[in-house]
Amino acid sequence: MLIDQIDIERIPDHIAIIMDGNGRWAKRQGKPRVFGHKSGVKSVREVTEGCAELGIKYLTLYAFSTENWNRPKLEVTALMALLVETIKTEVSVLNKNNIRLETIGNSDALPAKSRRALAKAIEDTQDNDGLCLILALNYSAKWDIMQAVKTIADKVERKELTAKKLTESDFESALSTKNIPDPELLIRTSGESRISNFLLWEIAYSELFFTPVLWPDFRKENLFEAILDFQSRERRFGKTSEQI
Numbered sequence: 001m002l003i004d005q006i007d008i009e010r011i012p013d014h015i016a017i018i019m020d021g022n023g024r025w026a027k028r029q030g031k032p033r034v035f036g037h038k039s040g041v042k043s044v045r046e047v048t049e050g051c052a053e054l055g056i057k058y059l060t061l062y063a064f065s066t067e068n069w070n071r072p073k074l075e076v077t078a079l080m081a082l083l084v085e086t087i088k089t090e091v092s093v094l095n096k097n098n099i100r101l102e103t104i105g106n107s108d109a110l111p112a113k114s115r116r117a118l119a120k121a122i123e124d125t126q127d128n129d130g131l132c133l134i135l136a137l138n139y140s141a142k143w144d145i146m147q148a149v150k151t152i153a154d155k156v157e158r159k160e161l162t163a164k165k166l167t168e169s170d171f172e173s174a175l176s177t178k179n180i181p182d183p184e185l186l187i188r189t190s191g192e193s194r195i196s197n198f199l200l201w202e203i204a205y206s207e208l209f210f211t212p213v214l215w216p217d218f219r220k221e222n223l224f225e226a227i228l229d230f231q232s233r234e235r236r237f238g239k240t241s242e243q244i
């Protein structure tokens with residue numbers, strides 16, 4: 001079993017995943033794209049469970065990007081409905097497994113129904129102190145960086161901060177990922193080797209793992225394989241091998 005090979009002392013605190021390939025997976029079976037998204041929910045369950053089992057602290061899933069609004073209206077509506085439905089049915093499972101739900105992104109612009117379901121699930125799970133499951137919803141890294149820049153510019157305008165005194169940590173506290181450690185490992189499924197506007201600031205030193213597996217086929221074993229690959233790498237943060 002792959003899980004037995006994982007060094008528990010060196011598991012990443014935070015894993016981020018770009019869940020890609022739902023549409024292609026469905027198309028291969030002659031089914032509509034939405035069937036792929038529905039099947040992808042099982043993979044969400046699997047990785048969440050896998051992370052909880054390993055004691056990983058944060059798991060961020062790219063569920064809906066700012067750019068996804070450009071998809072056919074029917075697909076957008078179906079994705080939103082799937083999200084609400086999944087959140088509602090999974091809250092009890094999250095609570096049973098001590099998992100806290102959070103979101104990053106511009107959730108104010110989500111449909112009212114999705115906002116309400118999310119707010120309720122976040123509130124119902126807020127006291128759990130196991131895995132923190134973060135859904136990136138209506139998220140894009142450029143959006144987040146821009147809204148942080150605007151928050152900081154406002155502060156400067158109000159004379160609460162000067163450009164000279166501005167630190168990296170001031171900037172980080174204006175991002176929607178504040179209080180979340182940077183991901184050590186970023187996984188993207190479906191064979192694409194792109195970041196697609198996800199966590200640009202936060203992945204400065206992340207290890208990247210690209211797999212050809214399409215998201216609906218992604219299982220715990222695939223997660224464990226990515227973690228093992230991560231553990232085989234030497235993370236130098238700009239230093240030489242000898243300095244580590």
Ligand code: FPP
Binds near residue numbers: 022023037061215
């Ligand atoms: C990318 O595949 C996937 C998405 C844009 C949506 C991900 C959503 C889910 C897995 C379902 C719900 C999630 C939660 C957290 C409840 P794609 O459509 O871009 O696939 P393609 O590249 O093959 O077209």
